Amino acid sequence: MIDIIKFNLNDKEISYTGSASARLLDFLRDEKKMTGTKCGCKEGECGACCVIIDGKTVNSCLVAMGSIHGASIITIEGYSKTERFETLSKAFESVSAIQCGFCMPGMLLSSECILDGNPKPSETIVREGLSGNLCRCTGYNSIVKAVLKASEKGGGLW
Amino acid sequence: MNNISSSIPKIDHLEKANGSAIYVCDYDTDDMLHGRLLRSSIAKGIVRNVRIPELPDGYFYVDSTDIPGKNQVHMIQDDTPVFTNDVQFIGEPIGMLVGPDLKKVGSLLSETQVEYENLAPVFDARGSEDIFFDFNIEKGDVEAAFAHADRIIEGSFETGLQEHIYLETNGMIGKFQDGKMIIHGSLQCPYYVHGALVDATALTHENVIVKQDVTGGGFGGKEDFPSALACQVAIAAFKADGKSVRVVFEREEDIIATSKRHPSYCDYKLSVKDGKVTGMVSDIIVDAGAYTTMSMVVLQRATIGSSGVYNIENIKVRGRAPKTNTVPNGAFRGFGGPQVFFAIEMMMTHVAKELGVDSAEFKLKHIVQQGDLTSTSGKYHFPVPLKQMAAKVLKESDYFKKQKQYKNQTGRYRKGIGFSLVFHGAGFTGNGERDIIKAVAHLKKLKDGRVEILTANTDMGQGLATTFTKIVSKTLDLPPEKIIFSLPDTSRVPNSGPTVASRSIMVVGELLRRAAIRLKDEWIEGEEQLIEQRYEHPSFMIAFDAVNFKGDAYPTYSWQATVVETTIDTLTGGISIDNVWGSFDVGTPIDESIVIGQMEGGIIQSLGYAIMEKCTIYNGAINNKKLCDYIIPTAPDFPNMNVYLYVDEYPEGPFGAKGAGEMSHVGGAPAVLDAIQNALGTKLSKIPFMPEDVLDILREEKLDD
Ligand code: FES
Ligand code: FES
Numbered sequence: 001m002i003d004i005i006k007f008n009l010n011d012k013e014i015s016y017t018g019s020a021s022a023r024l025l026d027f028l029r030d031e032k033k034m035t036g037t038k039c040g041c042k043e044g045e046c047g048a049c050c051v052i053i054d055g056k057t058v059n060s061c062l063v064a065m066g067s068i069h070g071a072s073i074i075t076i077e078g079y080s081k082t083e084r085f086e087t088l089s090k091a092f093e094s095v096s097a098i099q100c101g102f103c104m105p106g107m108l109l110s111s112e113c114i115l116d117g118n119p120k121p122s123e124t125i126v127r128e129g130l131s132g133n134l135c136r137c138t139g140y141n142s143i144v145k146a147v148l149k150a151s152e153k154g155g156g157l158w
Numbered sequence: 159m160n161n162i163s164s165s166i167p168k169i170d171h172l173e174k175a176n177g178s179a180i181y182v183c184d185y186d187t188d189d190m191l192h193g194r195l196l197r198s199s200i201a202k203g204i205v206r207n208v209r210i211p212e213l214p215d216g217y218f219y220v221d222s223t224d225i226p227g228k229n230q231v232h233m234i235q236d237d238t239p240v241f242t243n244d245v246q247f248i249g250e251p252i253g254m255l256v257g258p259d260l261k262k263v264g265s266l267l268s269e270t271q272v273e274y275e276n277l278a279p280v281f282d283a284r285g286s287e288d289i290f291f292d293f294n295i296e297k298g299d300v301e302a303a304f305a306h307a308d309r310i311i312e313g314s315f316e317t318g319l320q321e322h323i324y325l326e327t328n329g330m331i332g333k334f335q336d337g338k339m340i341i342h343g344s345l346q347c348p349y350y351v352h353g354a355l356v357d358a359t360a361l362t363h364e365n366v367i368v369k370q371d372v373t374g375g376g377f378g379g380k381e382d383f384p385s386a387l388a389c390q391v392a393i394a395a396f397k398a399d400g401k402s403v404r405v406v407f408e409r410e411e412d413i414i415a416t417s418k419r420h421p422s423y424c425d426y427k428l429s430v431k432d433g434k435v436t437g438m439v440s441d442i443i444v445d446a447g448a449y450t451t452m453s454m455v456v457l458q459r460a461t462i463g464s465s466g467v468y469n470i471e472n473i474k475v476r477g478r479a480p481k482t483n484t485v486p487n488g489a490f491r492g493f494g495g496p497q498v499f500f501a502i503e504m505m506m507t508h509v510a511k512e513l514g515v516d517s518a519e520f521k522l523k524h525i526v527q528q529g530d531l532t533s534t535s536g537k538y539h540f541p542v543p544l545k546q547m548a549a550k551v552l553k554e555s556d557y558f559k560k561q562k563q564y565k566n567q568t569g570r571y572r573k574g575i576g577f578s579l580v581f582h583g584a585g586f587t588g589n590g591e592r593d594i595i596k597a598v599a600h601l602k603k604l605k606d607g608r609v610e611i612l613t614a615n616t617d618m619g620q621g622l623a624t625t626f627t628k629i630v631s632k633t634l635d636l637p638p639e640k641i642i643f644s645l646p647d648t649s650r651v652p653n654s655g656p657t658v659a660s661r662s663i664m665v666v667g668e669l670l671r672r673a674a675i676r677l678k679d680e681w682i683e684g685e686e687q688l689i690e691q692r693y694e695h696p697s698f699m700i701a702f703d704a705v706n707f708k709g710d711a712y713p714t715y716s717w718q719a720t721v722v723e724t725t726i727d728t729l730t731g732g733i734s735i736d737n738v739w740g741s742f743d744v745g746t747p748i749d750e751s752i753v754i755g756q757m758e759g760g761i762i763q764s765l766g767y768a769i770m771e772k773c774t775i776y777n778g779a780i781n782n783k784k785l786c787d788y789i790i791p792t793a794p795d796f797p798n799m800n801v802y803l804y805v806d807e808y809p810e811g812p813f814g815a816k817g818a819g820e821m822s823h824v825g826g827a828p829a830v831l832d833a834i835q836n837a838l839g840t841k842l843s844k845i846p847f848m849p850e851d852v853l854d855i856l857r858e859e860k861l862d863d
Contacts, residue, residue: 035184036177038374040325041409045785048325080176089175093167096751099759100619101174102325102374108175123798130793134785136323136375137619139758140793142751 005069010078020066025049027065028075036076036105040134047133050106051075057106057113057132076105084112084157091150092143099137107133111147119158120151162632162813165751168624169643170372170617182329182343182371183406190331190402192260193394194267196221196253197415198245201483201778202279205243205252211269213255217262220394221253227360231386232353238449238486240358240389245274246448247485248778249415251386256394256403279483279778283445284423286480290450293461295707297535298472300429303437307429311509315426315501316844317827319773320419321782322490323790324618326374328383328416329406332391337361339392342369345384346376347656348614352648354385359392369647376618377763378489381658382451383416413783417488418773420444420456420479422497424464426505429472433513435506435524437472440464442498446479447486453479456487458587458704460494462711465533466502467544467579468524473533483778489658492582492823496764499580500845503828508841517832518557518577522548525579536700536710540808544579547719547741547804552577554800555721555739564836573736575723576832580824583712584808584817585661588702592695598652599669601630601677603687609634609677610642611670613654615662617645620819621752622662628748629667629812633674652690660716660817663748667812669693696810714808716817717743720761720825724833728856731849733769733834738799742822743806746814750803753818757801760822766791768827769834772846 005016009032016027025042028034028051037060040046044062051060052074079085088111091097098104107130114121114129121129126147127140135143151158173179196208196219210219222229222241230236242250252272257263280286304310330343339359345351348368355366368388373380387405394403407415422444429437442460446453461477506524510517526532528541552558560575567573585591600612611630617623623643631638644650654666673691680687702709723737740761747753770789773782782788807814831842838855 029184030187033186034177035180038177038181038326039183040327041785043409043784043786046325046409076177085176089172092175093171096165096168096171096621096624096749096755098168098171098174099621099755100325100373100375101170101179102181104174105177124794127794132792134323134325134790134792136325136377136763136790137759138755139760139762139796139799140791141758141799142755144793144798 005065007068007070008072010074016065018065020064022065023061024063024065024068025060028060034075034077038102038105040102047106047110048103050109050133052109052113057110076109079109079112087154087157088112088150091153092146094149095142095145097138097142097146103133103135107135107143114147115151115154115158119154123148162628163747163750165749166624166628166638168621169627169638170623179372181326181374182331185331187404190404191256191258191398192263193254193256193391193403193405194263195251195390196255196267196270198248198250198252200245200274200276201248203245203274203276205245205272206275207273208253209271211266213266217257217266218397219253219255220397224393224397225358227358230357231389232357233382233385233451234454235450238386238451240393247483249485251390254390254394256398281482281484281778283443283480283482286482288481289478290446290481291454291457291479293457293477293707295461295473295475295533297531297533300437300439300472300474303472304429307431307436309430311428311430311512313426313505313508313843315424315504317422317497317500318846319421320490320767320771321413321773321788322377322379324375324377324379327407327409327412328380328387330384330387330391331402331404332395333402334395334398335400338365338367339395340367341388341392342371343384344373344380345370346380346616346618346658348616348646348648349653350656351385351388354389355392358389367647367649370616370645372645373616373618377491378493379417380618381489381656383488409785410783413788414780415485417451417486419490420446420487420497424498424501426501428505428509430509430513435468435470435509438465438470439474442475442477444479444494444497445482445487447482447484449486451486452488455587456494460498462533462587462707463495464498464502466499467526467581469526469530484775491760491763491820493820495582495824496767496827499824500827503578504831504843507832507835511841518552521579532711534707534709534711539698540714541806542717543743543804543806544717544719547717547743548579550741550802551719551721551739555723555737557721561836565839567837570728572726572728572837573723574726574833574835574837575721576829576836578720578825578828578832580718580821581715582660582817582821582824584664584714584716585712586659587711588704591665591693595655597655597666597669597693599654599666599673599691600652601670601673601689603677605684605686608640608642609636612651613666614646614651615654615666616657620756621749625663625748625752626667626670629670630674633671634678660820663815664811664817665693667815668810671812713810714816716821718821718825720829722826722829722833724830724837726834726837726852731852733849733852735765735796735830737797740799740825741802741804743804744818745808745811745816746805747803748813748815753803754801756819757822758799761799761826762791762796764823764826765796765830768830768845769847772848
């Protein structure tokens with residue numbers, strides 16, 4: 001039994017003593033007031049809640065607090081302070097890829113993981129990599145374009 | 159292209175990218191109360207008794223007895239109750255439980271019991287005797303056309319429910335303080351909500367304030383529905399001792415209880431003489447659900463659009479919206495258009511097949527031209543560029559060659575290519591702008607030379623904050639940074655009308671342009687100035703008679719030509735989209751990237767509507783209420799889309815712009831179904847068309863062999 005769950009959140013060490021079965025999504029939004037992580041379904045279907053845990057995107061609505069001991073977590077609040085975010089965000093901006101924006105924190109984190117795993121991805125790889133993130137507004141075309149553009153402009157960032 | 163079209167960074171880009179934008183679900187709720195709605199579990203009956211468990215301190219319940227004003231949500235007609243005692247559909251709100259802890263509210267709700275007197279519900283729209291609306295159009299002499307026809311060809315078409323799945327569910331926060339009711343949340347039409355609140359709360363206009371929060375998608379789903387939720391939250395707020403009451407729906411609740419696209423049943427008869435369609439009789443039924451909400455206007459658009467883009471001289475159309483005991487169907491991008499354009503487009507391909515001619519050529523031979531009469535005997539006042547637009551997509555897709563090549567395939571994978579032509583009437587139907595909306599827009603110049611846009615129009619993702627800013631900035635010759643656009647607040651902005659019907663740019667954008675011209679003329683350095691601009695009805699319009707459906711239903715139209723190429727896997731029934739080509743005329747795009755985004759987003763919704771999104775109702779209960787069984791398109795589902803913008807400038811719109819947002823949802827479904835027809839060598843007439851439907855057809859084909 002772990003009484004204290006320790007993990008790293010956006011480069012800060014956190015000790016958590018609450019319920020181990022609580023959802024990471026609720027911890028982030030309700031306790032930490034980090035509302036950049038969105039909730040679109042609470043069932044692992046939409047990707048609006050995704051965060052990066054140890055380098056991989058995970059839907060935080062399906063993550064129990066008990067399972068993140070020792071993990072390193074990045075949310076949009078942390079990621080948006082990085083140079084990679086700057087580049088990615090500029091690429092999204094250049095094709096007006098953000099409409100209502102509700103999917104976007106998750107979308108940007110998934111895009112980051114695609115580029116992190118493959119700095120020069122093909123269109124198919126990008127589309128597959130975004131398959132867990134629903135967007136009802138854009139039709140995905142502009143998002144895919146933006147990720148490819150970031151990969152082009154990113155010069156050594158990924 | 160006009161240089162206003164070159165794109166600028168969207169003004170709300172960064173806050174949405176970095177997650178700092180505050181949507182209604184993002185407010186700190188530590189000092190708020192949470193509300194959850196008690197919903198009916200039966201489709202029709204009288205509420206006899208509600209047994210609420212004992213409520214802890216700080217928790218309370220509200221229902222129809224707590225409403226100071228009318229127990230009606232003011233929309234077009236006011237038949238939707240705020241809280242019901244006379245249940246008309248499963249999921250209808252009866253009351254609301256409120257308290258400081260959301261989980262506790264949930265558990266109290268699950269212990270609450272409702273006793274009903276059950277009544278017999280009606281679920282089949284075609285069998286319903288309760289008809290909310292019944293519209294008729296007659297033009298020319300249909301009897302004569304049919305009497306002289308070489309052939310009369312019939313067809314019946316069906317379309318299903320479609321759920322909006324805006325990624326942010328509905329939510330509203332309300333607070334009653336110092337005699338004022340302040341409501342904010344996810345919504346498209348602040349003054350619709352305001353009007354409904356005035357009636358339900360019995361407060362004065364000034365004492366009701368509605369503000370839009372950053373809104374995570376609408377597509378029509380936040381046009382009428384938020385008025386109901388706002389009233390419910392307001393009634394609870396009266397009892398909350400000055401605290402805010404918040405309701406944010408879970409996804410399942412949003413799917414069960416909010417409006418959807420009307421399912422439709424359309425029967426057509428076309429008369430043909432010498433290879434040309436001479437007459438049309440159509441019977442359009444859209445299932446309204448339990449209350450009227452937006453059905454009147456959806457049905458108007460459907461009835462008027464049922465002859466599609468074709469010049470058919472003699473027509474007789476009947477459109478009806480029967481009541482059923484299901485969740486009310488309301489506004490959804492395209493607003494009755496996707497249903498009837500699907501029907502007429504398929505019908506035209508069926509007729510072509512019967513006549514043994516190429517369906518694309520057959521369609522092109524019938525399209526309307528400038529000066530022709532519309533279905534309502536109004537006029538197409540402006541050029542109709544469909545021929546050029548069709549030529550573009552037919553050529554780029556190599557349509558004619560492929561279409562022939564794809565006939566009579568036999569292997570496991572069969573390809574198909576399909577084509578559709580559609581329009582969308584820009585703005586409100588008929589005289590709505592002149593007689594009902596009477597839009598007013600303000601421009602306020604501040605002392606420091608910045609200019610604020612004051613309108614009631616909302617940005618729900620479609621980019622209005624940026625496009626309105628561009629219109630004003632360009633007209634005043636000021637950089638966009640000098641223009642202020644805030645989300646609307648009814649205590650600050652005039653009523654420029656709702657954000658619906660692809661009207662915002664064309665109508666309100668033009669008011670802003672005119673206001674900006676005046677401001678430029680009257681500009682006084684260092685002084686505060688306010689310019690008010692009021693709507694003027696275009697003088698060329700033939701007044702619309704909404705009883706007999708005669709006259710100009712719309713000032714102008716946006717046009718779309720679409721080609722879709724598919725591959726069918728005959729083993730699994732899988733339908734994949736290989737390529738999409740779309741040409742769109744929405745007048746001058748106020749921002750090219752934004753318009754392209756609207757076109758792409760709409761196409762993918764219409765492809766989802768056609769081949770993925772299936773929502774069924776059994777005994778009044780929705781079966782597909784989660785995102786795992788109501789499937790919308792994901793990034794790998796569809797390929798890159800080829801979008802071409804054709805510009806025919808509309809002289810009454812700002813810089814030549816007309817309506818854009820909705821049309822792209824109209825053309826995709828008939829094009830993809832036509833492609834599947836091509837692949838399978840058959841005639842199709844219903845959507846959603848799913849893999850199991852492919853397999854059914856192949857089975858029949860085998861039986862026929
Ligand atoms: S909220 Fe977690 S996947 Fe939708
Ligand atoms: S931008 Fe609205 S859901 Fe993606």
